[in-house]
Amino acid sequence: MGRPRPQVPSPSLISVLDLLRSTGGITRPELAQRTGLTRKVVVQRVEELIACGLAEDGGMARSSGGRAPREVRFRANGGHLLIAELAATSVTVGLADLSGAILDEAAADVDARSGPDATLERVEQLFDGMLTKRSADSPPVWGIGIGIPGPVATATGRPIGAVSAPGWADYPVRDRLAARYDVPVWVENEVNLMALGEVRAGLAKGRDDVLFVKLGSGIGGAIIAGGTLQRGSGGFAGEIGHTVVTTEVTEPCWCGQSGCLTQIAGARALGNQGEQAAASGRSPILAAIRAEGRRIGVREVLTAASAGDPTSHQLLSHAGELIGRTASVVVNVVNPSVIVVGGGLFSIDDPLMDAFRTTVRAGSLPSAAEDLSVTVSALGNAAGLIGAAYLVVDELLSPRLLAVWSEYGTPQGLADLIHQGG
Template sequence: MSSVHVPQTGPNTAGPTPDHVDSLATVLDLVRSGTARTRPEIGRYSGLGRTVVTQRVNELSACGLLEEGPLGPSSGGRAPRELRFRAHAGVVLAAELGATSVGVGVTDLAGHVLAELEEPTDIALGPEQVLGHIEELFDRLLTDIGDATGGAATAVWGIGIGLPGPVEFATGRPSAPPIMPGWDGYPVRDRLADRFDAPVWVDNEVNAMALGELRAGSAKGQWDILYVKLGTGIGAGLVSGGQLHRGSQGCAGDIGHAAVSEDPTVVCRCGNTGCLEALAGGAALARDGLAAAREGRSPFLAEVLGTSGTIRADDVSRAAQGGDRTSVELLTRAGRLVGSLLATLVSFYNPALVIIGGGVAGAGDLLLAAIRESVYRRSLPLATRELRIARSTLSDQAGLVGAAFMVIDELFTPERLAHWVEPGSPAGFPGLVDIPLRTPLL
């Protein structure tokens, strides 16, 4: 792979001073978030003087990040001109990889999805084939966006990738992922940075889902949340103090391989026994549903097996919703196992909100009820006094949206903004990912 370079802001390699960039980032964030829409509002929220606000707005407008909007409401004098963030100045490419499918999308700089595709894949095919497929899908989406805008430029400002396994966030490399043979240590970030000449961030898919809910879903405005993905595998994303918590190496929240049983007969894909994922994940539901069908314990599943030749987790869900007793027992048992582990996490971490997402989360009220019952019964009363447990509102889009916001959050940190604000775009500067932050995004 070719080496990446860190961009400079111009002839003065020292760039803007930290205080200058901090004030630029503050003004930009106030407008981007919708907190302030006029210069007087920026001054009130930021504490910056009127002259400084005017200077920073002019700088951000000159480099194409802000633009004038309509007149705002008057507070007695001349009506102020509203300011708008130019979310259409560039695009972000995002991809969420699961065990059996991949979702890719293009968003604007405010995280709004402009176009998306979802296709089946097999993560076990390895990084060369899977990432090659993703690159083709990105190219297709960029072409579609270009056609829809009459050939307008679609500069790629950054790329966000969510992978279904542990990721060392600092390097963007998977680390011994249980369901991803051939991916260990693969330079995902470097490959895509070379291909699209843009900064790339790679994270675990569940962290991306948690970030999606935090920025654009049911957790918006919350400070302490726990996002739980119930799919083929099981994982969790933690948000503490309004920031994603990845841990020191990036593997915080890997609850799927926590031991919840001493049963030595069920071996997990990680090689251990008794893992939550091996007993309550989507693959576990499919396995147990297949056994029930073959043993004649579920006429509904036996009929599905006879027709399709296999049993999937969603077949068990449909059977349970149709009143199939065995399927109800399987879902209830899975919910109680998940809920029992979450009860420990709720008492330990004390979130205000637990969000249940992923494919298995769509199994209906039965699974959610079993999870809630275990959590409320086994957690500390103080920890559950105001706790909400709810389904994801973003559903299948959570990981995609979160991967885009991962890029957006990183690009607009003051340290990185300092390196691209003068040229007006981070496109062409993949080395931005290597710039250290004074206060790291956790």
């Protein structure tokens, strides 16, 4: 029994599919009008999409006189996706439909330093838990998207050498999950996924040139230029946190350098600086928090700053300035229209973001700064999961991969075919 020969979908099929995905429902005459295709071609393409499970007939559109036309819509529940985001000390997993909507979510504390086997085992347990909770008539799983903290060789779905936890370099993350769930799997740097989430469903929606900055325990970044995620030649594009900004720090960063931005202005560093300010008595407010037996982290520094503590305020603005100065170089190089700051720790009006906004503008070419908006993510930590869902759907619905699986009606069971040649 031979496999059907892959047929590259026609550009007209792709343009009908794209319109279905971007609208909640649309009539065939409207599709013809907006794509410039003839009604006959639109009717054929819609039939093809219905046949491979990507479209369905929807409700009746409002009539403009005469018989109301029936709408056709993207079949978002044709398949489910398993998505996961691995951070340094926790994992979050989700179940999504093909429109990128998150249907279920679960999280657990897992230290990435416990290695890929222990971490992915936990991810699989959480995935399995979500799958058993689904109703019996749920659609099949079509794919998996997973974000990991570090650069990835996207052609093989394996982490690249320089990751912050041991044991992950070159581990076959994609092959492990593909074998277990019998679906195609995409592995990506989690900061890149957050940027993708912002561009598809967040404050950068519809923007082609975006700088995303993740301020978590460390500092990460991702660049979208001309509508495309930039990975660079080795997967390190956007890693602004490992820009050396001082020669005064001699302690090595995990990346091998000393004086990295992340070592001075990351949340972990800010917590340590707050701890020192408490111990030395420079900050009476932080000293009082410490006297209650609480550890000083970045949240305590933020609280102290908003209670009027000048030392905490100064620590935060200094960090904001350093991050802003580094980001301004990126602004001059890639000329984004928006910078989205994510990570869930900072808000638009705190001293760090205040200093960041001022410095990034002051350090950029005035004409590049003029139309630049600087904003804090509204999606927060959901950005990574949403980005993972879009990554998988965009890949599955790309002309190259539709040609591989659409004849079968599902990408399930076709991981080997789909991942052939990357």
